[in-house]
Amino acid sequence: MSYQSMEEAQTRCGKEGIEFWKAVQLEDAEERGVTEADSWKEMKRMWRAMLDGLDAYDPELMSRSRMVGKEGGLVDAYRAAGDTLCGDFMAKVMSNALKMGCNNACMKRIVAAPTAGACGVMPAVLVTYYREYDVPEEKMIEALYVAAGVGQIIANRAYLAGASGGCQAEVGSGSGMAASAICHVKGGSTAQIGHACAMALKNLMGLVCDPVGGLVEVPCVKRNVGGAFNAIAAADMALAGIESQIPVDQVIDAMKEVGDKMDVSLRETGIGGVAGSLRAAEVVARMNM
């Protein structure tokens, strides 16, 4: 049985003297009836697919609606000029989030994390850090377990689909997962992993899912940047010793409550939010020609 709460997972960690990522791996091995080594191998495949996915980005490609595709390349060029507001590392995070989002829109290979629409958040945070700071690959795979474990608790208590709970469930959850994961890489404690997730989720609570034309393009691709930046901010806050005043499990429950109250026009129907704008109608009319 997968963990129903962060509290339950943390209790196991305390009792068995193991780290959070290990508790997630053990649970996976038990649940699927596989060895820890097999579980690790599968997680390593996810990690490698994130690395390969980023490298496969092609700035010349455009999505079928021609709304997105070149954004990753634009930020690369902007960063290379050395005059960004957010600094070099964060500009790389930005460009990687956009690249993965564009890859997804342009029918290239991605890792759904937790969904295809939010696939840029995790690699933007983790792959960028890995390449910048030369961290052992094992640490990154551990971090993916942390992210998956947190994501599973969110899935068990709330949801991960935009159609169910809005974008807070997709990019919001992806951001919470990435915050916990990078917090682990930086040596954060199990408690800090929970605080990082809670803070990331709170910052994006209420985010609606309003894809133009129902396509995973606008505003999804750029929203991955928001999710990635937010994850890093949340992790840094947790590592600085800031605690979420609301425990992460209760934050997830609040997110569920907000999603349940969200109007259906704001849950992946392509009706409300920016999907309901005049320009969106023009884009849809153009595509149907």
Added chain:
Amino acid sequence: MGSIFDILGPVMVGPSSSHTAGAARIGMIARQLFGRQPEKAAVYLHGSFAATGKGHGTDKALIAGLLGMKPDDMRIPDSFKIAKEEGMEFIIEPREIKEAHPNTAQIIMDAEGVNTMKIQAYSIGGGRIRVCKLDGIDVNFSGESNTLIIRNVDEPGRIKEVAAALSDAQINIATMQVFRDKRGGYAVMVVETDQIVPREAMGDLESKKGIIRVKFLLAN
């Protein structure tokens, strides 16, 4: 289900786990059920598949699946061209299907020397699917487990024979569902197994009276 690899994963070609990865999987399962690459395929899209399918590459993904590509195959965007090269003719049209799930596809497959096969399936998100109709008979399976699909005449004793044949081959049945169109008409058995059903056991089953067709889907 609900493994951590449903949270982190699948590895897939974008843009949508339901409309692209799920669609590729529907095509792939249809091909496996048919037992070969169709020479002609008619694909009908219902609901959201019809409305936003084009922008999500649902059409390309379904054809890719029929060509045997998995949801992470980088050639999915080029599937129409590849179908042409491999001589698979196809049409794709919207179709309103009564009481169907919004992400539903119907596929009719033809090839020289074999019977036409018609399947209906829908995508439930996360790249996962359900097959809900097979040649007009209601069924319900995902293809995530080893699955034996047996088409038979609806008459006494057929289920016993199948169970006995599997038992003889040391195969454990995990779940078993039986469906039929009408009493004494055609029936379908969907048997999920813990082990892989060997070729000999399949041949053994096919040779039995009243059993029309036997197909095995490897868990994937």
